[in-house]
Structure formats: C-alpha cells, structure tokens
Amino acid sequence: MTTKSILKIDDVAIRFAGDSGDGMQLTGTKFTDETALAGNDLSTYPDFPAEIRAPAGTMAGVSGYQIHFSSKDIHTPADKVDLLVAFNPAALRANVADVRSQGMVIINGEAFTKKALVRAGYAEDPLPDLATRFNLVEIPLTSLNREALQGLALSQREVDRCKNFFALGLLCWLYQRPMKATERWLNGKFKGDVREGNLRTLRSGHAFGETTELFPTHYSIPSAKIEAGTYRNITGNTALAWGIVAAGEQMNNPVFLGAYPITPASEVLHEVARHRNFGVKTFQAEDEIAAASATIGAAFAGQLAVTISSGPGFILKQEAIGLAVMVELPLVAINVQRAGPATGSPTKTEQGDLLAAIFGRHSQSPVPVLAPASPGDCFHTVLEAFKIAVDFMTPVVVLSDGYLANSAEPWQIPDIKSLPRKPVSFAKADDADNFQPYSRNSETLARPWAIPGTPGLEHRIGGLTKEDISGNIVYGPENHQHMVNLRAEKIARIATVIPPIEVEGPDSGALLVIGWGGTRGAITAAIEETREKGREVSQAHLRHLNPFPSNLGDVLKRFDNILCPELNEGQLSMLLRSRYLVDVQPFSKIAGQPFKVSEIFERIDTILNQKD
Amino acid sequence: MAAEAAPKLTRKDFVADQDVRWCPGCGDYSILANVQRVMPELGVPRENIVFISGIGCSSRFPYYMNTYGFHTIHGRAPAFATGAKTANPDLSVWVVTGDGDGLSIGGNHLLHTIRRNLDIQILLFNNRVYGLTKGQYSPTSELGMKTKSSPFGSIDHPIDPISFALGCGATFVARTIDVDAPHLQQVLRRAHQHKGTSFVEILQNCPVFNDGVFSEVEDRKTRSESALVLEQGQPLTFGSAGSLKGIVMQNGLPQIIELADDDDPVERGVVVHDERQEMPSYASALATLKRPDFPVPVGVIREVEKPCYEEMLVDQVNAATEQNGRGDLRDLLNSGDTWEVS
Ligand code: SF4
Numbered sequence: 023m024t025t026k027s028i029l030k031i032d033d034v035a036i037r038f039a040g041d042s043g044d045g046m047q048l049t050g051t052k053f054t055d056e057t058a059l060a061g062n063d064l065s066t067y068p069d070f071p072a073e074i075r076a077p078a079g080t081m082a083g084v085s086g087y088q089i090h091f092s093s094k095d096i097h098t099p100a101d102k103v104d105l106l107v108a109f110n111p112a113a114l115r116a117n118v119a120d121v122r123s124q125g126m127v128i129i130n131g132e133a134f135t136k137k138a139l140v141r142a143g144y145a146e147d148p149l150p151d152l153a154t155r156f157n158l159v160e161i162p163l164t165s166l167n168r169e170a171l172q173g174l175a176l177s178q179r180e181v182d183r184c185k186n187f188f189a190l191g192l193l194c195w196l197y198q199r200p201m202k203a204t205e206r207w208l209n210g211k212f213k214g215d216v217r218e219g220n221l222r223t224l225r226s227g228h229a230f231g232e233t234t235e236l237f238p239t240h241y242s243i244p245s246a247k248i249e250a251g252t253y254r255n256i257t258g259n260t261a262l263a264w265g266i267v268a269a270g271e272q273m274n275n276p277v278f279l280g281a282y283p284i285t286p287a288s289e290v291l292h293e294v295a296r297h298r299n300f301g302v303k304t305f306q307a308e309d310e311i312a313a314a315s316a317t318i319g320a321a322f323a324g325q326l327a328v329t330i331s332s333g334p335g336f337i338l339k340q341e342a343i344g345l346a347v348m349v350e351l352p353l354v355a356i357n358v359q360r361a362g363p364a365t366g367s368p369t370k371t372e373q374g375d376l377l378a379a380i381f382g383r384h385s386q387s388p389v390p391v392l393a394p395a396s397p398g399d400c401f402h403t404v405l406e407a408f409k410i411a412v413d414f415m416t417p418v419v420v421l422s423d424g425y426l427a428n429s430a431e432p433w434q435i436p437d438i439k440s441l442p443r444k445p446v447s448f449a450k451a452d453d454a455d456n457f458q459p460y461s462r463n464s465e466t467l468a469r470p471w472a473i474p475g476t477p478g479l480e481h482r483i484g485g486l487t488k489e490d491i492s493g494n495i496v497y498g499p500e501n502h503q504h505m506v507n508l509r510a511e512k513i514a515r516i517a518t519v520i521p522p523i524e525v526e527g528p529d530s531g532a533l534l535v536i537g538w539g540g541t542r543g544a545i546t547a548a549i550e551e552t553r554e555k556g557r558e559v560s561q562a563h564l565r566h567l568n569p570f571p572s573n574l575g576d577v578l579k580r581f582d583n584i585l586c587p588e589l590n591e592g593q594l595s596m597l598l599r600s601r602y603l604v605d606v607q608p609f610s611k612i613a614g615q616p617f618k619v620s621e622i623f624e625r626i627d628t629i630l631n632q633k634d
Numbered sequence: 635m636a637a638e639a640a641p642k643l644t645r646k647d648f649v650a651d652q653d654v655r656w657c658p659g660c661g662d663y664s665i666l667a668n669v670q671r672v673m674p675e676l677g678v679p680r681e682n683i684v685f686i687s688g689i690g691c692s693s694r695f696p697y698y699m700n701t702y703g704f705h706t707i708h709g710r711a712p713a714f715a716t717g718a719k720t721a722n723p724d725l726s727v728w729v730v731t732g733d734g735d736g737l738s739i740g741g742n743h744l745l746h747t748i749r750r751n752l753d754i755q756i757l758l759f760n761n762r763v764y765g766l767t768k769g770q771y772s773p774t775s776e777l778g779m780k781t782k783s784s785p786f787g788s789i790d791h792p793i794d795p796i797s798f799a800l801g802c803g804a805t806f807v808a809r810t811i812d813v814d815a816p817h818l819q820q821v822l823r824r825a826h827q828h829k830g831t832s833f834v835e836i837l838q839n840c841p842v843f844n845d846g847v848f849s850e851v852e853d854r855k856t857r858s859e860s861a862l863v864l865e866q867g868q869p870l871t872f873g874s875a876g877s878l879k880g881i882v883m884q885n886g887l888p889q890i891i892e893l894a895d896d897d898d899p900v901e902r903g904v905v906v907h908d909e910r911q912e913m914p915s916y917a918s919a920l921a922t923l924k925r926p927d928f929p930v931p932v933g934v935i936r937e938v939e940k941p942c943y944e945e946m947l948v949d950q951v952n953a954a955t956e957q958n959g960r961g962d963l964r965d966l967l968n969s970g971d972t973w974e975v976s
Contacts (some may be wrong), residue, residue, distance in 0.1 A: 059973050122689065254972045264966060271963045278721055298954035300961030302721055304949055308746035312713035315743075319686070319717025320706055323725065327717070345707050435967045474702040474718070474725050477681040481695050482650065484705025485689075494652070495697065586671045 026232070027239050033091040034197065034243060035100035037187070039117045040109030041078050042071055042085040044205050045186040050087025051430070052190055052207065056199035058255045058432050061245025062091040066430040067099035067616070072285065072368045073621040077557065079141040084116040097543035097550075098214040105196075107189055109133060109163070114152075115128050121156060130185075131160035159236050163188060170226035175216040184223045191227025198242050201228065224389035239449060249310065249434060256433040258397040258426030258540075259286070259339035262356060263293030265404025266328055267300050269354075273408060274445035278303040278320035278327050280313040284335045285368040286427045288356040290323040291330065300553075310335040314342035314355065321351040322483070324448060326408055330356040332424075333375055334365070337382065344383040347509065349483040350460070350469050352411035352418075354404065359423040361614040370614030371424035373539055373589040377596070379419040380568050388513040390414070391567040393421040393539035400426060412446050414516055421567070423589070425616045427541040446471070448559035454478025455632065460495040467512035514569050523571040526554075527560035530580035533629055536606075537587055538564040538594055541617055545587060548622035556628055564594070575602045583629050585609055587622050643674040650700040655815065661784045661812035661838035661867040662691060665759065666698055668815050669728075683727045687713045688735040691766050692759035694839070695730040709740025712747035716943075719752045723944045724748075726826070727754040733774040734764045737793055741773075748802035750943040751830045753821075756835070758795055759812075761840035769843035770903050781843075787790045795835045796935060800914050805830035807917065808934045811861075812838040813852050817932065824934055829940055840949075851930055860925060863908050864933030869899040872929045880904030881923070888919055890928065909937045 038053070042045045047068055057064050067088040076083030090100035102122040108114035110133040121127055129149075139147060143162040152158050167185035174181070187204075194201050201224060208220045208338065231237055256264075262540060272279035281291040295304040303325070307313035313398055315328045321327035331339060336357035346353045359375045361367040374380075379391045390410055394403035405472050407418040419459065449457060449470035457482040460469045472479040489496040525534070527549070537545045542563045553561045562577060564570070578598065580582055584606045592608030609625050611617055646676070646682045648670040656662045673683065683701040687693035689708035696703030706714045711729045719727045725799040729747075736744050736758045744756070763781070764770040770783040774795065775832045778787040806828040825832035837848040850860035863879070864877055870881040871893065878893040882903045900906060908916065917936040923929065955961075 031644075055971050059971060061973065061975065063699065072914055114727075130891045248975050250976050252968065252972050252974055254968070254970065267961070268963055271961075276721075278717065280717060297961055297966070299958045300963075300966075301951055301955075303951065305716070305720060307716075308712065308742055311710060312716070312743050312746065313711040315718035316720070318706075319704070319714035319719075320721040321717075322714070323684075323718040323721035325717075325721040334689065341707055342710065344880075435972065438964050438967075473722075474684045475722060477679065480681060480701050482652075482703035484697065484703075485707060486705065597647035 026237070027240050028198070029239050030242050030244065032243065033090075033092040033096070034241065035088065035103040036105040036107070036193065037086055037088040037103045037117060037120065038107050039084060039086040040186070041113070041173040042073070043075055043078065044084050044085070044109050045183070046070075046085045046087050046109070049186040049190050050089060052204045052632055053193060053199065054089050054255055054430055055203040056194060056201060056263035057089065057091045058253065059203055060199055060243070062093060062243055062487050063096050063246040063248060064089060064091040064430070064432060064482060065096055065099045066090070067425070068428045070369055077110055077155075079110055079138050081112050081116055081143060084113050086113070086117055091243060091248050095246065095248070097547040098616070098619055101620050107193065109142055109186075109189075111138050111148075114148070115142050115144060118152065122153065124157060126157040126159060127152060128161060128189075130158045130163035132162050132164040161236065165225070166230060167223050170223045173221045176215050176219055180216065181219065181390060184219045187220045187224040188227035188230075189216045192231045194239050195228045195231030196237060210401065211619060232454060237318065239571070248432070251434040253432045253434055255430045256398050257428055257430045258394065258400045258422055259289040259358070259428065261294055261397055261400035261433070262330070262404055262422060263290045266290070266593065267295050267297050268441065269326055269405055269408040270300060272300055272441055272443045273326060273412065274325050275324070278305065278325040279303070279318060280305045280307050280317035280320070280327070280329045281331065282307050282310045282313045282335060284310075284332045286360060286424045287330045287332045287335070287356070287550070289427070290356070290358070310338035311342060314339035318342055318346050318351055318353055321346070321353050322473070324471070324475075326412070326446070327352065328354040328356065328408075330358070332358045332360045332368070334361050336375060337378065340383045343389065343419075344385075344387045344415040345485050347383070347387045347389060348485050350415045352471070354407045354416055354420060356404070356416050356420045356422060358427045359421060361424070361612070367614045369424065371540070371589065371616055372612060372614065373421070373423055373541070374612070375421060376538070376567060376590065376593040377384045379421055380597075386510065388510050389419055389568065390419050390513055390516050391419045391421060392565055393567055395539060395542035395563055395565060397426050397429050397431050401436075409442060409444065410519075412471070412515060413468065413519070414512060416470060416513065421539055423540045444617055448473050449476065449479055451479065457481070458491045459483060460488065460491050462490070465515075467508065467515060499631040517569040517572045520566045520569075522569055522573040523562050523564065523577055525560050525562050525577055528558055529560065529577070530559060531558055533583045533584070533585060533626065534562060534578070535585045535622070535626065536562045536564065536578075536594075536598070538567055539588065541587055544617040544619050545622055547619040548626060551619065551623050552626050552630075559626055559630070567594070570601070571605050578602050578604045578606075582622040583607065585625060585629060587611070587625070589616070641666065643680060645670045645674060647680060648673045648700050650698050650732060652697050654698050656695065657842050659841040660691070661761065661840070662695070662759065664812045664815070665757075665818065665836055666695065667839065668818045669822060670699070672819050675823065676726070676826050682724055684718055685730060685779055686711045686718065687730040689766070690732040690735040690764070691840070692730055693735055709735050710743055711735070711740070712740065712743040715754050716747055716750070719754050720944045723753070723948060729754060729756040731756065731758050733758065733760045733762060733795070734772045737773040737795060737798065738845040744798070745802050748799055748804045748831050748833060751803075751805055751940050752944055753829050753831070753942045755825045755832045756834065757836060759836050760795055761838045761844055762792075763840055763844040765843055773776060788814055794921060797918065799833040800918050800921060800936065803937050804833045805940050806832035806938070807936045808832070809835045809837065809930070809932050811848065811851055811932060812836055813855075814882070814897045817863075821934065822975050824937075828937055830940055850925060851932070860929050862929040862931045864909070864920075864931055864935065866907060866934070869904040869906050871899050871904060881928075883919070888928065889922060889937055905911070909934045911936070912938055941968040
C-alpha cells in the first residue's frame with residue numbers, strides 16, 4: 023500500500039446528489055457535523071424536491087445537499103462546487119453544471135445503466151464527454167457496499183439503503199474528517215444489524231479511500247480562526263424553534279404556538295412540540311386561519327403567542343393579524359417565505375412577502391416587521407420580536423425564508439446571561455379602580471395587557487372602531503382618524519428602541535449595497551471579493567423593515583449609488599425610493615434559488631466601472 | 635386566614651354599561667337576559683368568565699356582558715376560544731355564534747372545536763337568516779326561501795345544526811328557545827355543568843328579516859303540539875290532555891302514535907329518552923324530527939363523556955416535565971454535537 027499524499031487547501035465546496043430516497047439530506051448533515059467538529063467555518067444549502075418520493079431515477083426526484091467549508095470566514099454555500107457525488111444519472115444531469123471546471127465528479131458507475139440514462143433524459147452516454155471536462159471517478163458503489171455488509175441479516179433492499187454511508191465514509195477520508203459524530207449518531211439511532219451495517223459500510227468507505235488507486239491524494243483543511251466560544255451547527259428553522267422556547271424562559275411566561283402544517287415552516291412546529299417540558303403548548307390547528315385565531319385567543323388569555331407559516335398560509339392569517347392590530351394584543355407571526363405565487367415551489371426560497379407583511383391587510387394596519395440575516399440570527403430575531411410585541415402590545419411579523427430555514431452554519435451558542443431578560447407584566451387587580459382597557463403608556467403608547475382571571479378588570483375588546491382609553495364603540499369621523507393616527511404613531515415609535523443601521527465599510531462614497539434577510543451572506547461575500555480587487559464598497563443590512571432604523575435616510579443620502587439585491591421584484595427598493603426619495607437600483611432574482619456571489623459581484627463591478 | 639366570602643353576584647353584576655343595539659323585539663334580548671340571570675348561579679368568579687364571538691347580530695353579545703369579552707372575526711370564534719381555554723383551563727369560556735357565522739364561514743372551526751371537546755360552551759343563535767348584512771339566506775334557511783340574494787328562492791339545502799354537531803362527535807348537544815326562559819336557563823345550566831364542548835342551538839326570532847320562523851314553538855299556545863320536550867328517563871310524548879301523542883320507532887324510523895289520556899306511554903312502546911347513549915344513532919334519529927311532520931325536540935339531546943383537549947395537553951406538559959425534568963435553556967442550546975474554539 024502506498025502512502026497517500028496530503029494536500030493542504032483552504033476552501034472546498036462539495037455536493038451530494040441522488041434520489042430523494044437515497045438519504046442525501048442525511049448524508050449531507052452528517053458530513054456537516056463532522057466538518058463543524060473539524061473546526062472549519064461552513065455554510066450549507068440543502069435543495070430538495072417538494073414531492074416526497076418522486077419516481078426513482080427521474081430529474082423530478084433529485085435531492086441535493088451542498089456544503090462549503092473553509093479555513094477562512096465564509097458566508098455562502100458557494101456558487102460552484104469542487105466535488106459532486108452523483109448517485110445516479112439524473113443526479114448527475116441535474117447538478118453537473120454547478121461543478122467548477124476540472125472539478126471532481128464521483129459517480130456510482132453501477133447506476134449508469136442504459137435504462138437509467140434514458141430515465142434521466144440522457145440521449146447518449148454523457149461520461150466520455152464529462153471525462154474531458156472533469157476529474158471523473160467511477161466507483162462501483164452498489165457492490166462495494168454489498169460486499170462490506172455480507173453476512174448481516176439484512177434484506178437486499180436494506181443493504182442497498184446503507185450505501186450513502188459508504189460514500190460518506192469515503193468523503194470523510196478524502197477531506198480528513200473525523201467520523202465520531204456519525205458513529206455516535208448511528209449507535210443511538212439504530213439497533214442490531216441495521217446499526218452494524220451502517221457502521222460497517224461507513225468504515226469500509228473510509229478504508230476504500232485509503233487503499234484504492236482512484237484517489238492518489240487527500241486533503242486537509244486547517245480549522246478556521248473564529249471567535250472563541252462554544253459552537254454548534256444550527257439551521258434557521260431550529261433557531262426559530264429555540265428562539266420561541268427561549269422567549270418563554272427569558273420573559274418568564276408560557277408560550278403558545280398555533281400552526282398548520284406547511285413547507286418549509288412545519289419543522290418549527292415539530293421542534294417546539296418536542297419541548298413540552300418547558301411548559302410550551304403547541305396547537306396543530308385545522309387551518310391557517312384557526313392557527314392565527316387560536317394564537318390571538320391565547321394572547322388574550324396571557325400567553326406569549328406565536329404562529330408560524332409560509333407564504334400562502336401567512337396570507338390566510340392576514341385578517342386575524344389585522345384584528346390583533348385593532349385590539350392591540352401581542353403576537354409574533356413568522357413567515358418562512360417560499361417561492362410563489364400560489365403553491366409555487368414550496369421547497370424553494372424567495373423574499374416575495376415583504377410588501378405583503380407591511381401592507382397586506384385591509385385598510386391602515388401597521389405592524390413591525392423583522393427579518394433574520396442568517397440561520398443563527400433567527401434565534402435572536404424571534405427573541406427581539408417577542409420583546410417588541412409585548413412592550414408595544416402589537417403583532418410583529420418575522421420574515422425568514424426557505425434558504426435560511428434549511429441551511430446550516432456554525433453558531434456560537436449564546437451565554438444565557440447575555441440574552442435579554444424581561445418578565446412580562448400584566449395589569450393587576452389593584453389597578454381595578456383606574457383601569458381602562460385602552461389607557462396608554464406615555465412612551466410606547468402601549469395599552470395594558472389585562473388578562474381574564476384578573477378580578478375587577480373585566481372588559482371587552484373587539485374589531486369594531488373604538489374610542490381611545492375607554493374602548494367604547496364609537497364610529498365618529500374624528501375618533502376614527504385619531505385611532506388610525508395613534509396606531510401608526512405607536513408603531514413608528516418602535517424606531518426609538520431599535521439600533522441605528524450600521525454601515526460596514528466607508529460610511530459615505532461611491533456605492534452602498536443594502537439588503538435584508540437571508541441574502542446577507544451572498545452580499546457580504548461579494549463585497550469581500552470586490553475589496554480584494556482593491557475597490558471600496560460599503561454594506562448595510564436591514565433587520566428592521568418596519569419601522570426603519572431612524573438614521574437610514576441619512577445613511578442612504580451619503581452614497582452616490584445604492585444597490586439593493588433582493589429575491590423579489592424590488593420590494594425593499596420600492597420602499598426606500600418612496601420613503602427617502604433616493605435612487606435605489608433594484609437587483610432582482612426570482613429563480614427559487616439564493617443569489618450566487620458572482621451575480622452580486624458582477625453587478626457591483628458594473629456599477630463601479632460606470633463610475634470610473 | 636379565613637377567606638372573605640365573595641359577595642353574592644346578581645344579574646345586574648353581569649350587565650355591561652353599553653347600550654344594547656339589537657332591533658326592537660329581537661330574540662337576542664331574551665337570550666341576553668337569561669344568560670345574565672344564569673351567570674350568578676354558576677359559582678364561577680366573574681373574572682373567570684369569557685365570552686367570545688365572531689361576526690353577526692348574535693356576535694355583539696360579549697359587549698353587553700360585564701365579563702371578559704372578545705368580539706373577533708367572522709366565523710373564527712371557536713378558534714379564538716380554543717386558544718384562550720388552552721392557555722388558561724380555569725376560564726369558563728362561552729362562544730356566541732349564529733347560523734351564518736358558525737355554520738357557513740366558520741363551519742370548519744365549529745367542526746374541529748367540537749371534535750376536540752374543549753370544556754367550553756358554544757351557543758349558536760339560529761334565526762335562519764343573515765341579519766347584520768340585511769337579510770340574505772343562511773345555511774339553515776329553508777329551501778325556496780326568498781331573500782334579496784335569492785329572489786327566486788334559495789336553492790341551497792339547509793343544514794341542521796344539531797345533526798352537524800352530532801356528526802362532529804359532540805359530547806353535549808341541546809336545543810332551546812329564545813323566549814322560553816325557564817327552559818333556556820335550565821339548558822344553559824346543564825351546558826355549563828357538562829365537562830366537554832357543550833353545543834346549544836337556540837331557536838331565535840329575527841323580527842326584521844325572518845319573523846315568525848319558529849312561531850309555533852315560541853308561542854305558548856302551540857308549543858305543546860309542536861315541541862317535544864326532552865327529559866332524561868321520560869317517554870317522548872307531546873300534545874296536551876285529550877290529544878296526547880308519543881314517538882315510537884318502527885323499522886328504525888320514528889313514527890307518531892296517538893295516546894289516550896290514561897295510556898301508559900311506555901307500555902304503548904313510546905321511546906324513553908336516554909341522552910347518555912354512547913351510540914349516536916338515537917340522538918341522530920331525534921335530530922331528524924322536524925316540523926311539520928313531527929314536533930321539534932328541545933332539551934338535552936345527548937350528553938356523554940370524553941377526555942377534554944386542554945386537560946390532555948396539560949397532562950402531556952406535566953408528563954414531559956416529570957420524565958425529562960423542567961426544561962433548561964442552556965442544556966437545550968448545548969444539546970447534540972458542540973465544539974469549543976479557543
Ligand atoms: S336583524 Fe334580526 S337578528 Fe339582527 S338584531 Fe335585528 S332582529 Fe335581531
């Protein structure tokens with residue numbers, strides 16, 4: 023056996039692709055765990071079909087998981103991959119365009135039968151051509167896996183289902199990943215021969231890399247220099263769920279989550295439902311409207327109330343959110359945005375609901391809107407949303423998206439003591455003599471949160487136009503105008519408690535790139551690339567979409583050009599233009615996919631060239 | 635320390651300081667007065683009582699009750715009530731809805747709330763017409779009813795609220811009449827006593843858009859002939875002395891037989907009312923009795939026991955806490971694979 027050379031590199035992106043039944047998401051997450059433990063910075067991008075099991079071997083059924091890892095700070099899953107593992111011809115065909123020139127393509131050679139090629143839509147064998155453009159490595163994955171599992175009491179089907187772990191073992195060897203986390207997971211998850219089979223094939227895959235002639239080199243990627251602390255991998259959906267649980271702890275009040283299953287938000291319901299021992303109550307409603315309505319009912323009764331959905335479901339909740347605006351009850355409504363309209367592409371990402379969140383209810387119905395910028399940031403955003411909701415007695419909308427929902431990144435686990443902590447306070451029975459349901463806090467304009475069960479504070483709230491302070495139903499024109507103004511003013515005052523927007527880079531100059539939500543990683547990476555080429559450019563990223571930070575107008579006016587990349591037709595651009603009368607240049611992409619770094623980089627480059 | 639005896643509440647304590655804005659002569663006035671009269675008898679502290687409604691004439695109800703109240707959005711009151719009751723199971727939650735609010739736009743929520751069997755009361759005021767939107771036919775309007783939106787007569791087959799509730803698996807189903815104060819109060823008390831979702835249909839007159847639709851049962855003179863008053867363990871008889879009648883079952887179908895004043899109805903085969911039958915078939919058969927062929931059954935049609943949603947949820951929270959200990963946020967954030975960077 024020859025000793026293999028080890029090549030030190032800084033940055034790698036790989037993608038696993040196969041049928042949705044091949045376990046690609048699992049393989050990807052396990053590789054991600056190992057990579058995190060190896061100390062690299064990383065960013066992942068799972069991309070899977072909406073169909074649970076589309077016909078095997080077809081393009082419709084291809085599921086992919088991309089991971090970018092590095093010894094440096096990275097912000098995106100990478101535009102192109104260095105290595106593609108394709109389990110069948112359809113997976114190859116759907117993904118090979120994203121492999122960099124002369125990158126490595128590992129295929130399961132045995133899956134490339136004539137029939138399979140036809141199912142994938144290949145008129146002729148693509149391999150001879152691909153071999154000229156890529157480093158094509160064919161391995162007999164099916165039989166290698168079968169060999170490794172000989173003698174186990176498993177059916178042929180069960181044996182074949184283990185083959186993703188053979189590939190995982192091989193990749194762990196190729197990039198010198200430990201396999202401990204995966205082994206621990208397998209030991210906990212399975213029993214008997216299934217466990218044995220998976221463990222064996224994982225190790226066989228690793229040993230295969232060591233012995234085969236196919237891979238003369240393997241790679242080491244030094245750990246990244248990141249801030250000291252304890253880290254874990256987290257996806258946006260998990261971070262949302264934990265933010266919801268954390269809100270109950272930090273505000274010392276039980277949480278109620280009402281939701282109806284919808285992709286890609288359901289996982290948040292699943293995750294929160296597991297944590298009943300925190301006292302959280304989850305309610306799977308009969309529909310989206312009931313989910314929002316029950317949640318507002320729970321808020322009325324004094325719970326920290328949150329409802330979660332995606333695009334179409336969020337729109338169904340709008341009437342109920344409008345009622346929460348009218349009766350001024352605290353509510354957090356999370357929308358994990360997805361590509362639409364209508365059913366659209368449920369598993370694909372988009373930022374199409376910004377205007378709907380701000381303006382999508384009938385009449386004047388202002389709500390604060392927040393958007394997390396990274397998977398881990400979802401946790402902190404939810405905590406902030408609850409705080410605003412309770413402090414200002416208002417529904418708050420949080421706009422996550424499909425990309426943040428499923429992507430993972432290393433997340434520095436926050437010290438609990440560093441998290442905001444503010445127990446909720448309700449109106450008390452001692453205040454009964456002076457109690458008025460719509461009396462106002464002079465700073466925030468919030469009304470009291472007076473919950474059923476409190477003697478002496480019995481009162482009625484509802485959707486009808488009411489008089490301030492007393493809450494009595496009044497339809498007069500002056501009162502109506504007054505209440506509209508008052509609710510608008512209350513939301514506007516939130517700008518006094520949110521931090522000013524920070525400009526990263528020079529605080530005036532040729533170009534500011536401004537974005538919001540889940541596009542931050544791609545924008546940051548494009549800006550870093552621009553700077554590496556010796557050019558100045560500034561970045562600002564909005565977490566608060568309504569109201570805007572109070573210094574935003576001043577910041578925008580200090581730049582000659584403003585570029586606003588968004589995964590929609592320019593919704594933030596429209597808001598900024600109309601609000602501040604500045605010439606914001608929209609940069610839209612609505613392809614169900616996140617921005618590629620190169621797309622933003624080139625746009626920045628074009629603007630700076632025009633300027634020169 | 636001896637607890638101070640709470641002062642006994644009266645009807646007046648439940649009257650809110652708002653002007654009531656229903657049309658003169660509306661059946662809702664009588665229902666409101668009787669609900670206010672029953673409240674002090676229930677032994678529930680006033681602060682624990684919550685009225686939740688949707689949209690429509692009946693849904694103005696919470697504004698007139700001096701309790702906690704929430705006038706919500708069209709059709710969704712059962713969902714709001716679900717959230718409130720789940721949040722605080724100590725509350726006595728009353729949903730007030732109508733035939734349009736509850737059975738048309740809110741039919742789905744009514745279905746699922748009943749099926750979950752939260753311990754709440756749902757009062758559905760059935761006047762067989764849309765009042766607040768000025769007189770369109772509703773889901774309980776008779777076929778052929780002429781309204782502004784059905785100038786040639788309604789071609790919608792009506793739904794029967796009692797059959798609907800039974801179909802949803804309701805554990806308590808009753809029907810009563812807006813102007814029959816003693817009966818209405820008795821049914822409200824029973825609805826409150828029942829543990830689980832109590833569904834009560836209240837036949838209610840809308841003098842403006844559907845006057846007299848229930849006049850036969852509302853009018854004392856014709857009530858004995860047209861209403862079948864249900865009492866547990868009593869035979870299903872109606873009519874007055876000299877013209878007594880009873881309900882018998884023949885080939886699984888209800889039939890009316892004439893009774894002599896000195897007949898023993900049970901001996902004659904008249905069905906004995908049993909609201910506690912687990913099988914819903916008897917209650918469903920009762921629900922099919924309609925004018926003009928049969929008298930309208932009023933009273934408690936069915937009462938059975940089933941676990942309540944909010945209690946099972948609290949049990950799960952307690953069980954999870956017992957099994958895994960009270961959740962700890964630090965442990966949660968550090969669960970699974972973590973690594974140190976120094
Ligand atoms: S319209 Fe009919 S139901 Fe409505 S308040 Fe007037 S009388 Fe009563």
